[in-house]
Amino acid sequence: xxxxxxxxxxxxxxxxxxxxxxxxxxxxxxxxxxxxxxxxxxxxxxxxxxxxxxxxxxxxxxxxxxxxxxxxxxxxxxxxxxxxxxxxxxxxxxxxxxxxxxxxxxxxxxxxxxxxxxxxxxxxxxxxxxxxxxxxxxxxxxxxxxxxxxxxxxxxxxxxxxxxxxxxxxxxxxxxxxxxxxxxxxxxxxxxxxxxxxxxxxxxxxxxxxxxxxxxxxxxxxxxxxxxxxxxxxxxxxxxxxxxxxxxxxxxxxxxxxxxxxxxxxxxxxxxxxxxxxxxxxxxxxx
Amino acid sequence: xxxxxxxxxxxxxxxxxxxxxxxxxxxxxxxxxxxxxxxxxxxxxxxxxxxxxxxxxxxxxxxxxxxxxxxxxxxxxxxxxxxxxxxxxxxxxxxxxxxxxxxxxxxxxxxxxxxxxxxxxxxxxxxxxxxxxxxxxxxxxxxxxxxxxxxxxxxxxxxxxxxxxxxxxxxxxxxxxxxxxxxxxxxxxxxxxxxxxxxxxxxxxxxxxxxxxxxxxxxxxxxxxxxxxxxxxxxxxxxxxxxxxxxxxxxxxxxxxxxxxxxxxxxxxx
Numbered sequence: 121x122x123x124x125x126x127x128x129x130x131x132x133x134x135x136x137x138x139x140x141x142x143x144x145x146x147x148x149x150x151x152x153x154x155x156x157x158x159x160x161x162x163x164x165x166x167x168x169x170x171x172x173x174x175x176x177x178x179x180x181x182x183x184x185x186x187x188x189x190x191x192x193x194x195x196x197x198x199x200x201x202x203x204x205x206x207x208x209x210x211x212x213x214x215x216x217x218x219x220x221x222x223x224x225x226x227x228x229x230x231x232x233x234x235x236x237x238x239x240x241x242x243x244x245x246x247x248x249x250x251x252x253x254x255x256x257x258x259x260x261x262x263x264x265x266x267x268x269x270x271x272x273x274x275x276x277x278x279x280x281x282x283x284x285x286x287x288x289x290x291x292x293x294x295x296x297x298x299x300x301x302x303x304x305x306x307x308x309x310x311x312x313x314x315x316x317x318x319x320x321x322x323x324x325x326x327x328x329x330x331x332x333x334x335x336x337x338x339x340x341x342x343x344x345x346x347x348x349x350x351x352x353x354x355x356x357x358x359x360x361x362x363x364x365x366x367x368x369x370x371x372x373x374x375x376x377x378x379x380x381x382x383x384x385x386x387x388x389x390x391x392x393x394x395x396x397x398x399x400x401x402x403x404x405x406x407x
Numbered sequence: 408x409x410x411x412x413x414x415x416x417x418x419x420x421x422x423x424x425x426x427x428x429x430x431x432x433x434x435x436x437x438x439x440x441x442x443x444x445x446x447x448x449x450x451x452x453x454x455x456x457x458x459x460x461x462x463x464x465x466x467x468x469x470x471x472x473x474x475x476x477x478x479x480x481x482x483x484x485x486x487x488x489x490x491x492x493x494x495x496x497x498x499x500x501x502x503x504x505x506x507x508x509x510x511x512x513x514x515x516x517x518x519x520x521x522x523x524x525x526x527x528x529x530x531x532x533x534x535x536x537x538x539x540x541x542x543x544x545x546x547x548x549x550x551x552x553x554x555x556x557x558x559x560x561x562x563x564x565x566x567x568x569x570x571x572x573x574x575x576x577x578x579x580x581x582x583x584x585x586x587x588x589x590x591x592x593x594x595x596x597x598x599x600x601x602x603x604x605x606x607x608x609x610x611x612x613x614x615x616x617x618x619x620x621x622x623x624x625x626x627x628x629x630x631x632x633x634x635x636x637x638x639x640x641x642x643x644x645x646x647x648x649x650x651x652x653x654x655x656x657x658x659x660x661x662x663x664x665x666x667x668x669x670x671x672x673x674x675x676x677x
Contacts, residue, residue: 125580126501126502126503127504129501129503129580130497130501130503131497133494133580134493134494134497134509136490136494137493137513137555141513141516141550143531143546144528144531144546144547145516145547148524148527149527151527152523152524152526152527155527155530204421208421211421223667224663227667228425228429228659229425231658232609232652233608233626233627233630233651233652233655234627235627235630235631235648236651236652239630239631239634239645239647239648240431240645240648241428243431243435243645244431246641249641251431283424283425288670291667291671292670295671346522346611346612347611347612350631351631351634369612369616372525372526372529378526378530382527385523385524385525385526385527386523388520388523389520392518392520392523396518
């Protein structure tokens with residue numbers, strides 16, 4: 121356009137967003153970096169200690185445990201949500217009779233808040249009156265301490281998470297499948313290829329990019345896990361489901377060690393940045 | 408065919424696993440406190456009752472939490488729409504030096520995990536004296552990079568001729584923005600509006616950090632807190648969880664296609 125005030129106008133239109141963006145995203149990033157070099161209990165004074173917080177983190181058993189629990193959650197929930205999401209999109213794409221209804225049902229949990237998901241599944245997993253144990257008992261089987269057995273709790277939390285978010289992956293897979301041209305399938309049909317052959321030789325290879333996207337998004341979301349364990353177990357039993365974000369939260373708001381909590385936040389940030397960069401490199405390398 | 412049968416069983420199994428918990432939520436909320444403990448397995452044991460809903464609204468602060476969540480979600484969605492649309496217009500339609508860099512700068516925000524900012528944000532709001540206010544619940548989520556992404560893509564597709572016609576009629580940039588871009592970008596704006604509303608309504612960690620007084624809870628924090636205060640009153644808790652979800656379920660049923668499209672387009676996950 122032939123405006124003479126392009127730069128000025130662009131600045132005016134961008135300003136409101138940029139002010140909020142700077143105040144609540146850019147500045148906190150640098151403020152957090154700054155804080156991570158201090159020993160600062162909010163009730164006492166601030167003292168510069170260099171990289172000591174970071175060194176402490178890797179000697180802190182609770183931090184290592186929280187990191188391991190988070191990784192355990194990532195390793196359980198990522199493949200499960202992806203496989204289930206993929207199966208869902210196959211159902212949505214094939215069964216024309218109930219495809220749309222199935223899509224709605226599978227996706228519905230995703231729009232519910234994590235506290236609703238958490239309270240609902242706490243009730244389902246409840247030891248004495250919960251439906252799962254009641255069903256097991258009715259079948260004459262031994263009941264399970266879904267949220268009270270340290271060896272089981274993280275699996276239960278992951279199960280509830282699959283129920284919550286598999287529908288999200290389904291949407292992405294379905295969108296990817298819709299982009300595969302029909303004539304590819306028709307050609308395969310003419311060659312006499314069966315359902316499984318089409319699935320493994322055509323659909324899955326052509327969904328490579330979508331799968332990478334889903335994988336990365338899923339890993340990132342899983343590293344940020346908090347609400348599930350906070351609501352369902354509070355990090356228990358015996359700290360077996362205490363994850364990174366919860367430990368940061370407790371360090372900051374229960375123990376008021378703001379510098380140390382900031383340093384751990386930076387580490388979380390770095391982990392996620394690394395995964396994002398990996399995605400950028402992986403997808404750029406293809407083009 | 409056997410393979411066909413296997414597929415059908417798998418479909419049925421997945422559908423049951425996804426439907427059953429929702430039915431269980433509704434069914435528990437309609438049972439009396441005593442029936443929950445005695446009639447474990449029955450789906451809808453007579454007599455059905457709405458006493459849990461009466462109790463939720465009568466004896467807990469759930470009404471207040473719903474009001475707080477509504478204020479937070481409506482206000483933040485409205486402001487997000489305005490500021491996201493404005494910068495998206497600048498990036499999509501105004502040629503200026505640095506617009507590519509500006510776009511990248513905005514999109515980079517998507518890589519920043521909000522969870523890694525809560526300590527600093529808390530201290531920031533503490534310094535501003537805004538802890539335990541709804542304002543604090545609203546402010547940090549206003550700038551929504553993914554919304555800018557959606558709107559820039561869409562605004563780029565609006566024909567230049569429309570803009571030029573308005574320009575020849577003597578319209579300035581602001582008039583062009585409000586009378587050409589906004590009306591023509593309606594479908595993308597609706598998508599951003601819904602995604603922003605869902606985000607705000609479901610936000611949990613930040614309201615949890617910033618609200619210390621139960622009168623300032625949003626509904627997500629309130630429901631999480633139910634378990635602490637109403638331990639084993641499962642029918643009451645389920646009634647509360649359902650009430651907390653109704654606005655989103657209504658929104659979902661009304662705007663299902665836009666929500667699905669928005670997610671498919673952006674891969675938004677939060």
